[in-house]
Amino acid sequence: xxxxxxxxxxLTAAKFAEEVLTWQHQHGRHDLPWQQPATPxxxxxxxxxxxxxxxxxxxxxxxxxxxxxxTLEALASANEDEVMALxxxxxxxxxxxxxxxxxxxxxxxxxxxxxxxxxxxxxxPGVGRYTAGAIRSFAYDTYGPIVDGxxxxxxxxxxxxxxxxxxSAVNKELWQYAETLTPEKNNRRFAQGLLDLxxxxxxxxxxxxxxxxxxxxxxxxxxxxxxELPNPKAKKAIPTKIGHFLWIENLENNSLRLVKRxxxxxxxxxxxxxxxxxxxxxxxxxxxxxHVFSHYKLEAKVWAMTSANVEIMNHLEEANPEYQLPTxxxxxxxxxxxxxxxxxxxxxxxxxxxxxxxxAE
DNA sequence: AACTCGGGGCT
DNA sequence: AGCCCAGAGTT
Numbered sequence: 001x002x003x004x005x006x007x008x009x010x011l012t013a014a015k016f017a018e019e020v021l022t023w024q025h026q027h028g029r030h031d032l033p034w035q036q037p038a039t040p041x042x043x044x045x046x047x048x049x050x051x052x053x054x055x056x057x058x059x060x061x062x063x064x065x066x067x068x069x070x071t072l073e074a075l076a077s078a079n080e081d082e083v084m085a086l087x088x089x090x091x092x093x094x095x096x097x098x099x100x101x102x103x104x105x106x107x108x109x110x111x112x113x114x115x116x117x118x119x120x121x122x123x124x125p126g127v128g129r130y131t132a133g134a135i136r137s138f139a140y141d142t143y144g145p146i147v148d149g150x151x152x153x154x155x156x157x158x159x160x161x162x163x164x165x166x167x168s169a170v171n172k173e174l175w176q177y178a179e180t181l182t183p184e185k186n187n188r189r190f191a192q193g194l195l196d197l198x199x200x201x202x203x204x205x206x207x208x209x210x211x212x213x214x215x216x217x218x219x220x221x222x223x224x225x226x227x228e229l230p231n232p233k234a235k236k237a238i239p240t241k242i243g244h245f246l247w248i249e250n251l252e253n254n255s256l257r258l259v260k261r262x263x264x265x266x267x268x269x270x271x272x273x274x275x276x277x278x279x280x281x282x283x284x285x286x287x288x289x290x291h292v293f294s295h296y297k298l299e300a301k302v303w304a305m306t307s308a309n310v311e312i313m314n315h316l317e318e319a320n321p322e323y324q325l326p327t328x329x330x331x332x333x334x335x336x337x338x339x340x341x342x343x344x345x346x347x348x349x350x351x352x353x354x355x356x357x358x359x360a361e
Numbered sequence: 362a363a364c365t366c367g368g369g370g371c372t
Numbered sequence: 373a374g375c376c377c378a379g380a381g382t383t
Binding site for chain 1: 362364365366367368369370371372
């Protein structure tokens, strides 16, 4: 293939793997929490958490998760609110829901037997091509090609791959390189080496090319095009949306109304202040906040509802029938334990904590 | 191929 | 303020 031909001019696949393995042994990361022990469950949880999330952010979440849900069976039988609470603050909450789906799938449909083949691993909910390869490599130490942001940057520079870095053409070429270069042995260390090279040496800015084992053959380094490879992404403007949330206090028992959001869409399956499509008629502004998502900015207004709560909630249910409004959808904020047992979006939680403190004084 | 999913860290 | 991060699922 094209990848193999380009490769031959520079270095063979065997030589490439040998360099990665040697470098990883001497300079790679060996103390990440999910490396010891690298069981399939621990690798699965860590890889899902690490999707689009930095290592330093994941570590405390991973530790807390393993403390609470140490096995696949524990996750499968856990309460969804507990799962979402453990995930709260990590973002991309469908990952948490998929992770529990994955546990259900393996425990109940695969008889608790974690799959071992690349194709069967990729059938796990939330597991794509990258994560399947990572599980093969890290959990079983078997052949499992990986292409993530680190590998993309590393390969685009070493082999001088041009084009939009996430386009299908570049993506296809990157996976061809990965399949060609991945060895049949020492896959755990090889995969870790690729990630470590990208994360600690071949960084986005100011890469340490003087310490790189591939400096002599790296297209980007030899041609001094480090800042041009991979090609920068085309940036797109993101829209701003207005959101309306309700602040409904029950003064009799000092509680605040929360609702569980739908299982699809933004903040799926998390608890939140009730959201409505338009500003309520009789309400005064309790406060506002802004929040930035990947694909839009949210300008949120929180409206205080002071009376006729029953009517308001009936109206809310009619307007948003997809919202669950069970009788337990009330958090008594005199007891912060109740709040901490539920998963709430970060800005919603921050707003509640701020305004509840103010009131208590 | 484009869009939808968060939130934090870093410059 | 902008960009990136051990991506996957949906349309």
